[in-house]
Amino acid sequence: MLNNKYFCHKRVTYPLCVCAGCVLCGAVAATPVDTAQPPTEQEDDSVVWVTARKIKEDSLRVPLSLSVFDKQMIEDRRIDDIARLIRDVPNIGMSALGDGRSTHLSMRGVGTLAQPLGHDDTSVVTYIDGVPQPLFGSDLRFLDVERIEVLRGPQGTVFGRNAQAGAINIITRQPSDDAQHTLRAEGALDRHSQNLGQLTFSGPLRDDMLKGSFSAAYADQGGDVRNQVGGWMGREQNGAMRTTLLATPDDITQLVLALSYGRDRLMPSNFVLQEGTPNFPSVALDPKGWAHRETGALSLTANRTLRTLQVTSVTAFNRYDFDNLTNNSEALTYGTWFNQPSAAFLPALDWSTYDEKQRSFYQELRMSSLDKARVGWVAGMNYLHDDYRLMNDYTTTSLLAPSNVSSVINGRRNNHYQTDSYALFGELTTALTDSEKLKGTLGLRYTHDSKGYQAHFQNNGHPGNVAAFDQQGRLQYDMLTGRAALHYQLTRDAMLYTSVARGAKSGGFPNFTNNAPSGMRDEPYQASSSWSYEVGSKNRVAGGRGEWNLALFYNQVRNEHLFAKERNLMAFTPQSIDTASYGAELEGGWQVAEHWRLGGGVGYTHAELRNVPSNVADKTGARDGYRVPAVPRFTTSLTMAYYDSADVLGIPAANVFALAQHQFIAQREANVNNNFTLPAYRQINLRAGLEFPSLDVYLFAQNVTNERPQYTGISYMPGVNVVTVGHGRVIGAGMKVHM
Template structure:
């Protein structure tokens, strides 16, 4: 409530400033409605800046207007902007689980069990950390994989490279306020200052957003689905001379939500929950990254050091009365004894990474990068659980699990001219890892579990990842390429104990390995008014990291199964006329399990669909800018609309049922000048309560997790 009042005051202040701002709009510098060609897109997908159209990798680059991702549901919205990219919204501590082209770790077995690693300013994010806020970001590069050469461990499906805005040697101050339905509110401040002219600059970005929730809770009362996000980033840029630069970024993110994990799929007035107390997830991350670059002339040195501290707490009532009433035939109120079944999970993780690399100078005929990387993770996982319901016997007691990972790697990649316009690329990465696990269980005097159990485990692993590619530039506007890549997700120990409460050891899970084959093209047509990129792919994955839901114990068990995926994606951006921009893409992924043992207890069968992978994904959008001078105002009137689609998905490896396909439409209409803008927006215009995850409890009882509903709102931004 206090934030909503603050947001309203800020918004009124911006509105009051509008006439003053408008008087400064009479002759805005280079109105965007005058731009009629697509500007070249620069990326760092290969750890050096180059034109996106010259990189022989399938990628989606979001920048400018493409980065208008809704604040309360950033990861889901981010995934829908790129064909063949999915996000597994499993809730709890599982914050950053993406899949690309049907490859992914669809429920985290451990802290580093993800096939798509997210990076912010070259620092890898943990799957147990809060989702990134996309605050003050220059661009997002979604790199289809594997990306195991330059981005390293666990990028079997790809990498998501988030590039924040760097400090500039100019004064800048920008404030934004938004308000909307369901208690949505957002306040944002961005400030930039040159501290020492042309030598030292600083940049500060702050954001706070709220959402009151839109899922009725008939047990605890009120609404579930509340989301509160706070984030801050401070960055310093030092450039003592033309050859040297150093960037220090310190960031903090906190994410609190009450989204329920299990909702009865066919409940009246869906979505509705019946848990008491309501779910609470509170996660935060504090990180710092130092990036130093020095140009020696014949080569460029980069040193990147990052450290993070991630904390996550989850309180969960696993017995939703509607779900278990349907499952058992008992009245739902029977399961509404507050605290009778309750699990409290806490994760504390410390991550350290240091990478040093050498690269060729920009625009060298032979482009190469080589380096060394060290990564260390320390994870403490704790659970305090009690249960009256027999199905939750394995959640009883006190769990204290500690894990340490040390990873060492050497890597290199080079692109060399071969014959004429034919280039060849070869990249390799050699990795050695050591992992330790300590499991400590105390039954806390509860029935159905052992009094105590301890286990110590250790493993070491060596693996090679890499990529070989050929690319041919038929003309400056057309390049084709083909590649073969090796991907790996490392072996490890499960973070959550499913066996120690029963006095059994937890087995390490094996590494997942894959081969990926890709052929694609990149083109700029019609005098650079149309860019079209496309690719075909095939992934062959061994020991893919999947899970099986066990309804008898309401637990998730490890299933390492082989699968293959194939398909393609096509994307375009266009400026067909002055002021009009079009963008879109379509993807197809056929993903099926293969070589499943006939006696598998998972319920999986060869030919079953890989869970949570839609066959079709698509997005289509348009933005139209009209000069404000048509009404003697200055600036631009802007209208933007985007449609995003995800097809139906199998819920589990047994293909028990399918999650429904869905569409989301977002729209925005406003006026923008050099110093002031005002706009209205709608997110999820048709209030699609799309299913993001699910479990099959029985033939008649299915549970799902749902995405966020419709938000209608307005906002203003003022700039100095």
């Protein structure tokens, strides 16, 4: 029961809400110790502890823009995947095809334009406990997560893969000291919605030296794009598990061994004719097509705390497998394109298979300062070996099929890529004045990437293409990245900062070889580099009753990667285009009344193309000053939460909670020639229920107004635009049992 005037995290009450955020605050939340950090003394509840710079520190002292979500926020907002996360974060853009592998992000207008050219694009990198995840395995279902930190701006100083636009840092939950078991279940009210089951076991295994946890989840999202041939498209079945062992052989050593596995069975609708067509969204697919994806990871994190420093080793193996069947001649679209009845493309005249396998090994060794040290520093080295294989096959049976429209989208490809990446890094933060109010940060990273490739093309009957073609080579890239910042502590609860950061991502050989069908070599795409400038302010006000963070930024990117569709042709070619972007983001929260908390954020980004070469302009229609595709100018989120005793309902043994969200994503250009837009969309989400000592029960509604967000678009010809769409409304009930 709530007897105090203000409240904060569930089951925890305070005379005054002095946290920097929680499920009720709408922005950030106090967090436990990171996996690489051993437990310390009880922390001040007003401090938001993060590891955004690989050392544990108060977020108010970190001179960069970041959003933090704790486990309670993740649970109460039902943030179960990347798509739900980013709608709560200012200035993030997203492209997605619905097949799991093809979700790609940008931040502040920086990021690959449309689809990435290579499998190792490092625009926005997802990390789990410090380990970079495979690009095509980053759109994942969250499981057993303690905290998520979304870091905007280049993170190529202390993070392991030169995240040029930003990073998503996921910290998993560690085994508990006491036995804790939970069961969560959700059921939807109609067959197009979703069902979810999740269980977790955690507790000691051997005295105080060994603890363990196990979590597993299964979710089934029903398809809600009508297939006029029969049935529904868009179904997603996701299974995931994670097990963790935490050993503390002595007071200064901590070992964490984690094993995870994920399996997705998807039936994506892929592209549909854009809204404005009858029965949107709908398709006519025969065969329907499918996508299967599996991911796995094994990691060992060892941390030892010495008298003056901490030593951390991270060793990890990652596995990614994907295969699918895609119907490339969706009948409604191609009937419109070729002015033919849709029956002319049923059953499919053109389909393809895509088979990817990726294996990676990652090793990092670093040293860092102790918690709360006057001089904060981190230094280390890391190594990544990545092995990626792609096999795809296009099959066509008619001259009307798109494979016969383009000589490029034809044949069989069998490509093999290997990358060895080495890096040295270091960052130092120290006081510049005796009062220690003014501090400076300087960080530097050197990265060397060595990439080898072997690509084989085999004709499968297309007239005019060569019978076979092989190409191979090795590429070398050296990158110097880093950042410098000044931050001034106005008061204990107010900080000003300014920073400049150098970002980069290496070039490479494209995954998809365009010139091979004509017997010509494909040229590697160039490395990209950027400069990012930022000024900001971080503040806690009214004794912790409110908080607000403001950041202004400007980015210049050279040779951003573009996989562009050539005008009026079914051909996609790799290009490089410069971009520039500027904007702002504001996040905050406020205890507006005794049991009410308001929070949210707003972001603005203006991103445009610069220095477009004439040959690129001729092929793609891009022009100087055109807007960067998939980047919304405005993103907003607003959350109102209520939490109180259920006495008013006649249930004194329970608490009542309610949460309402409004999220808005402005319209975006679909491609670099800016010939059509993806419309703005908003989502309204609701959740309300009762919390008993060992049971939570609740009702929820996701996307109340049944909007259909459009994520990616292609224009085949004027008036024939296709898009990918997200899921509509989901209404259901859930429960969580604490044992």
